[in-house]
Amino acid sequence: MERQAEQHQAGGESTTTTSVAAGDGGWTGARVIIAGGLLVGVVLGMAGNIPTEGWLQTLLFAVSSVGLTAATALLILREARRGDDLVAAGFAIFTIAEIIVWVGGGPTGPGGEAPFAAAVLFYVPALLLISVPPRFAFWTRAAGALAALPFGIHAVVFLLGGNPAEVLQIAGYLLLSVAVIGWAVDVVRSARSAHGSRVR
Numbered sequence: 001m002e003r004q005a006e007q008h009q010a011g012g013e014s015t016t017t018t019s020v021a022a023g024d025g026g027w028t029g030a031r032v033i034i035a036g037g038l039l040v041g042v043v044l045g046m047a048g049n050i051p052t053e054g055w056l057q058t059l060l061f062a063v064s065s066v067g068l069t070a071a072t073a074l075l076i077l078r079e080a081r082r083g084d085d086l087v088a089a090g091f092a093i094f095t096i097a098e099i100i101v102w103v104g105g106g107p108t109g110p111g112g113e114a115p116f117a118a119a120v121l122f123y124v125p126a127l128l129l130i131s132v133p134p135r136f137a138f139w140t141r142a143a144g145a146l147a148a149l150p151f152g153i154h155a156v157v158f159l160l161g162g163n164p165a166e167v168l169q170i171a172g173y174l175l176l177s178v179a180v181i182g183w184a185v186d187v188v189r190s191a192r193s194a195h196g197s198r199v200r
Contacts, residue, residue: 027191030074035191037071038184040064042177058108068180069098075183079135090129097122113158120172121155124148131179140182147175 041064048060072095079088100119104111130136131144150172154164 030078031187031191034071034074034078035184035187037067037069037074038180038187040067041071042180042184045173046177053108058106061106061108062102065098065101069095071183072098084133084135086129086133087135090126090131093122093126093129097126117155117158117164120151120169121159123172123176124152124155127151127176127179136182136186140179140186143175143182144179147172147179150175 044060044064044067048057048064051057051060072091075091076088076095079085079091097119100115100122101107101112103115103118104113106112107116127144127148131141131148134141136144150168154168154172157164157168
């Protein structure tokens with residue numbers, strides 16, 4: 001959290017004013033949407049694997065994607081304001097990739113294989129841009145960077161005309177879920193820190 005303190009001497013009195021950087025005002029509406037969207041994305045994404053097919057699975061995956069898209073779109077602005085341009089660019093690519101998943105009617109739709117492969121292909125640079133800079137906790141960055149590997153393999157196998165193994169999707173999304181939880185934890189901690197600073 002960025003803060004600037006200025007002391008002014010006026011008539012023998014010292015006054016201190018503290019300006020808080022944009023977005024560091026505790027539990028703002030944006031923070032609520034980011035944390036909520038990330039958690040919805042993880043929870044419903046995992047829940048979508050319980051039904052093996054049908055409208056319920058599609059609905060769960062759709063709401064999960066909407067949550068992630070809304071959250072990462074706001075994270076673009078948040079990280080850009082912080083000056084973390086590489087991380088902001090990573091979230092921008094991730095947001096686009098999440099939308100691409102639904103170009104063919106969703107990952108479970110009849111025409112969903114090609115858009116899904118394209119989406120996970122763009123997950124790779126997105127996750128690396130987010131995870132390589134020392135912005136988030138190490139475990140979050142490690143999970144994000146490792147998730148890029150199975151996603152990348154899946155995309156390459158599909159582009160070469162092969163049939164990617166399902167284990168690649170499972171590994172990629174499990175690691176991605178850990179990274180997403182880490183992003184949410186970072187938002188919660190920053191909100192608590194900002195609130196505590198204001199109270200003091």
